[in-house]
Amino acid sequence: MNIALLLEMAAEAAPDRIALVCDGKRWTYGDLLDAARGAFELIQESEAEYVALLDESSEAAVIAVFGAALAGVPYCPLNYRLPDADLAALLGRVAPALVVGDEERITRIAGDQEHTIFSREEFTLKAQETVPEPDSREYDPGEGIAIQLFTSGTTAAPKAAILRHSNLLGYILGTVEFGSADEAEAALVVVPPYHIAGISALLSSIYSQRKIVMLPNFSPEGWLELVQTEAVTNAFVVPTMLARIVDAMEKGVAADTASLRAIAYGGGKMPLEVIHKALERFPGAGFTNAYGLTETSSTVALLGPDDHREALASDDPKVRARLTSLGKPIPTVEMQIRGENGEVLGPNEAGEIYVRGDQVSGEYKEKSALDAEGWFPTRDAGYMDEHGYLFLSGRADDVIVRGGENMSPGEIEDVLLTHPAIADACACAIPSVEWGEAVGTAIVVREGHEAPAEDELKALIRSRLRSSRVPEKIKFVEELPYNEMGKLLRRKVKDVLAN
Amino acid sequence: MKPGTRLKSAACDTEVMVIRCADGQIECGGSPMGEAKPADAAPLSADFSAGTLMGKRYVDADGKYELLCVKPGKGSLSVDGVALVVKDAKPLPASD
Numbered sequence: 001m002n003i004a005l006l007l008e009m010a011a012e013a014a015p016d017r018i019a020l021v022c023d024g025k026r027w028t029y030g031d032l033l034d035a036a037r038g039a040f041e042l043i044q045e046s047e048a049e050y051v052a053l054l055d056e057s058s059e060a061a062v063i064a065v066f067g068a069a070l071a072g073v074p075y076c077p078l079n080y081r082l083p084d085a086d087l088a089a090l091l092g093r094v095a096p097a098l099v100v101g102d103e104e105r106i107t108r109i110a111g112d113q114e115h116t117i118f119s120r121e122e123f124t125l126k127a128q129e130t131v132p133e134p135d136s137r138e139y140d141p142g143e144g145i146a147i148q149l150f151t152s153g154t155t156a157a158p159k160a161a162i163l164r165h166s167n168l169l170g171y172i173l174g175t176v177e178f179g180s181a182d183e184a185e186a187a188l189v190v191v192p193p194y195h196i197a198g199i200s201a202l203l204s205s206i207y208s209q210r211k212i213v214m215l216p217n218f219s220p221e222g223w224l225e226l227v228q229t230e231a232v233t234n235a236f237v238v239p240t241m242l243a244r245i246v247d248a249m250e251k252g253v254a255a256d257t258a259s260l261r262a263i264a265y266g267g268g269k270m271p272l273e274v275i276h277k278a279l280e281r282f283p284g285a286g287f288t289n290a291y292g293l294t295e296t297s298s299t300v301a302l303l304g305p306d307d308h309r310e311a312l313a314s315d316d317p318k319v320r321a322r323l324t325s326l327g328k329p330i331p332t333v334e335m336q337i338r339g340e341n342g343e344v345l346g347p348n349e350a351g352e353i354y355v356r357g358d359q360v361s362g363e364y365k366e367k368s369a370l371d372a373e374g375w376f377p378t379r380d381a382g383y384m385d386e387h388g389y390l391f392l393s394g395r396a397d398d399v400i401v402r403g404g405e406n407m408s409p410g411e412i413e414d415v416l417l418t419h420p421a422i423a424d425a426c427a428c429a430i431p432s433v434e435w436g437e438a439v440g441t442a443i444v445v446r447e448g449h450e451a452p453a454e455d456e457l458k459a460l461i462r463s464r465l466r467s468s469r470v471p472e473k474i475k476f477v478e479e480l481p482y483n484e485m486g487k488l489l490r491r492k493v494k495d496v497l498a499n
Numbered sequence: 500m501k502p503g504t505r506l507k508s509a510a511c512d513t514e515v516m517v518i519r520c521a522d523g524q525i526e527c528g529g530s531p532m533g534e535a536k537p538a539d540a541a542p543l544s545a546d547f548s549a550g551t552l553m554g555k556r557y558v559d560a561d562g563k564y565e566l567l568c569v570k571p572g573k574g575s576l577s578v579d580g581v582a583l584v585v586k587d588a589k590p591l592p593a594s595d
Contacts, residue, residue: 001503005516005569008569009554173518176591177588178553179553236595264592264594264595304591304592305592
């Protein structure tokens with residue numbers, strides 16, 4: 001089965017319904033399917049082995065993903081924020097490709113790689129002009145790879161993660177009901193096209209027939225304005241975006257956001273303060289926290305609107321703590337927490353998160369990371385409580401091992417963040433002659449506060465956690481390094497602390 | 500027959516995508532479905548004329564068969580003469 005089926009069904013059921021709004025231009029499901037079929041012709045003609053995108057979100061991303069699917073070549077959106085040298089290396093790994101986007105830059109950095117290069121406008125126009133006769137073409141049956149995404153490489157060089165048609169369809173068919181959105185529904189998509197959430201947003205919106213409203217460049221003002229003018233009902237944001245939106249509203253940026261019914265967030269740790277403020281600012285919206293990875297075709301666990309409301313209203317600290325949870329695995333995914341020797345752990349025991357299901361690819365171009373029974377080790381560390389709520393404590397690679405004792409950075413950071421003078425904190429391993437590794441922390445002091453004394457912070461940790469968690473090194477920094485998706489770059493903090 | 504096969508009704512416009520199947524005969528409107536449409540349309544059986552709905556998934560009681568309707572029609576689906584039913588959808592909150 002081919003993911004193009006999702007668009008074909010939407011266009012079959014409602015060819016004239018608005019599917020996409022971008023830069024003021026409106027596209028129907030019928031328009032998009034015609035253009036995807038036109039793109040198929042361009043791709044066939046070019047004899048490209050991949051379709052790559054080096055561009056911000058636009059209609060071209062939708063046309064390229066489905067055109068590539070029809071042609072049976074992987075679609076590979078690239079991170080345009082990468083430096084030239086890194087990008088040239090990634091383009092080299094997909095050559096020869098039909099590349100859509102910044103023509104000048106692609107020619108300059110990869111002009112000798114035998115790509116077929118189109119600007120966004122040219123690609124979109126040609127795809128619309130090249131519509132074949134219906135039923136005159138043999139489209140790919142969809143038994144292979146639909147999408148190849150280079151992982152962000154926060155810990156190592158980018159890996160080429162592979163998502164098959166079957167993985168993506170397993171996710172969409174398992175979680176979205178066809179045509180379930182009413183005509184008023186509109187989803188604001190602000191995640192870049194090279195991120196799994198940016199791709200799954202397109203697929204699930206099209207299959208549910210929820211209109212996509214694209215915001216290619218995020219700004220809190222732009223986001224709020226589009227919510228009002230397009231009467232947006234659904235939105236997905238990463239934590240840093242939500243923090244900036246709430247901040248802008250506090251500073252007086254006004255917009256009518258009454259249309260918002262649902263706000264989903266994910267892609268990084270959401271500070272409690274931000275979610276509390278957001279719940280106040282958007283009283284009419286249900287909040288959903290989604291946990292997923294590139295290798296799992298997006299969401300594998302979620303904390304839904306009812307959980308959020310229950311947690312907020314409860315006096316029970318355990319129920320309130322669910323606001324920091326990732327919720328429960330979705331029904332079509334199995335999840336286990338495993339210990340160091342691969343043994344399955346019980347409730348409240350921390351280990352590595354494993355997942356299994358149709359949507360879980362766990363596959364890289366070089367090799368599959370699945371075990372013999374199809375389980376994927378996420379490299380995320382966490383635990384499930386006795387009610388099945390999943391809590392994340394960080395990347396398995398970030399665990400600090402001090403004298404044989406495993407500690408997660410998250411627990412130390414959570415305690416530090418309770419201090420009124422601390423705005424942000426990162427704990428990570430630093431080399432220790434005595435213990436192998438010890439705890440180092442980088443701390444950002446809140447505006448208008450004095451830096452707390454080191455002894456005070458050490459006493460705070462000692463009073464709340466075991467003494468082994470007390471940091472040996474505390475460094476005050478201006479800010480912590482995050483990537484554009486709001487992921488904390490621990491490797492960089494480690495370097496800073498090591499020097 | 501394997502998952503991913505697209506089947507057409509001999510009796511109406513219905514088309515389905517096979518998500519899960521076993522060795523039984525998949526029918527629509529009372530006649531066997533096939534990958535190609537027959538030259539002469541089969542009659543629509545009155546017992547299997549409730550219609551199919553776009554995007555609905557149809558399953559049997561044992562969970563051996565699952566068909567996704569990708570084109571609706573007047574016939575209804577069955578396996579070896581036993582009617583399939585619409586799969587209950589438990590909607591999840593939109594997470595992307």
